[in-house]
Amino acid sequence: MKKAVTQLSAVLVLGTAAFALAQGANFLTIGSGSTTGVYFPVATGMAKLVNDAGDGVRANARSTGGSVFNVNALATGELDAALVQNDITYYAYKGTGLPSFEGKANAKLRTMAVLYPEVLHVVARKDSGIRSIADLKGKRVVIGDLGSGTEQTAKQVLEAYGLGFDDLGQALRVSPAQGITLMQDKRADALFYTVGVGASAIAQIAQTVPVSLVPVAGNQATTLLKKYPFYVRYNIPGGAYKGAGATVPSVAVQATLVTTTAATDDTVYKAMTAMFGNEAALKAIHPSLANNFSYAKAVKGLPAPLHPGAVKFFKEKGLNVK
Template sequence: MVAAFAALVLLGAMAGCTSRASEWTGEEYTIAGGGSTGVYFDYGGHLADELSRSLDIRMSVDETAGSVDNLLRVSAGDALIGFAQGDAAADAVAGAGAFPEPLAIEAVARLYDEYLHVVVRGDSEIEGIADLAGKDVSLGAENSGVNVIASRVLDAAGVDAASVRNAQLDLSGSIEAMERGEIDGFFWVGGLPTPGIAELAERMPVRLLPIEQEWVVEVNEQYSHAYRPADVPEGMYGLRESAPTMAVPNYLVTSASTPDGVVRDVLSGLFDARPRIAEEVPAAALLDRRQAIFTGPVALHPGAIEYYRDLRD
């Protein structure tokens, strides 16, 4: 009986750890996340915990400026994997926009869609994007995907970005500045709901400025066709009606030089952990094996191709 019990304990311990590929040669690994009040950081923290347990490694999430910063960190080898908006990732592999030359970045999975939020106070006189001219507005932190989309939307709406007094704050800074009355509004791109904005809406009424569908079409024609019209539903953040906006896919990315076995292990852990992470991060529930392969124009990493192909065999 004692021997049988010991065997069960051993099996239980073994079940908690997944056999990992031999390519895991480091002692500690990092996920490039985002601001501490955003979905990237929240998702990344839970994923790091899950991979640490299942692969018996040390993995953590770093607070970063967002997509552009994450892509640079992953390319430089400062992070194993990172989160990035599809538009910023497309720029990275093309050597366009914020990237003077192409980065050797490949995709691990398409995770979920992110939504543009243009947040103002509930009692603000600002009714539309055109009203942002001459106002104090955060267009996102430097090296963030938020900054990329904000400038593109302002241009499509006919607003000169130079006419907006740009505070260049991350999400945490934007929320704090709005509560202190230092800014009139801020741009954010993230999953639904974004924790920081949900918490802000509990402390003070907020509204989201509408994004016209024609602007989405114009931005798509000029850039990577990564965007689609979308709506933030009524009730979210206390909204009295749905808010038209635009959405962009979000990718998990890695360096092209990452070993195939490491990428397969990451994907196995990612999908296995999905229901547990989704209990804390609703956006994680949107991860879907059938949609995860659609990361164009960013190529799938060979290790990811092997993982998804094995699922079909």
């Protein structure tokens, strides 16, 4: 009898597992970025809102290498949704912009929402003598993880100043966490990071090492915006980080929540309702959302078409979308 009960229990467990697999479309693995950035707490907070809603959709957040990794993982099905820079989403959707995307357009990418500006932070040790982007020539510079959105941004900004990675003393392709250590140990002179204002990685460096924020401005910024229309001008406010008392001009792209046509309309609609239905709860996740998110902004400058589940949600909010 005991053996029969055990066998029955095993069947029930297997049946439950099979049912869960059958309902796989109702589970979202959300790709984020480094744990020291803004993507990770935002994705974690969104997953919690989905799980707390109890509406038949479950979610979890995964720390990843960032935007380029995320769109590639969406293409393979390793991720169901992800936070991605809007420029990287567009390049992947069109099959252009990056060598790894050329001729490999992913027409299945779909936008769920535009979230907040991702601001380029160029952080330099004060003892490095770096005062402008041009001063990075010959220096040891953290340019972001290999395949990250930050790496692409660094390349484009340097280009606007007539520089390339080969002009740097060292182009250090490491994670933000590793970049912090290199800056603290005087093994790096400066660091690029495209991230929401207030990121813990930037705050940690500023708390432990005398640093300054390097501006991206003038004719070079104009050239950058003209060639790459995804960028907008953005001023990093004074006081955002220790030792940064003055406003520093820079540029920004937009963080977007992206999925694919493989996600069902019902799953995306329910996830959207859970994540964005209570705007106050969403904005409580992180200051980047609190200071920037709105329904109107969420559907502007879309790098790929809206997912039908997102269309349904935004139409219910009174927006004219398709």
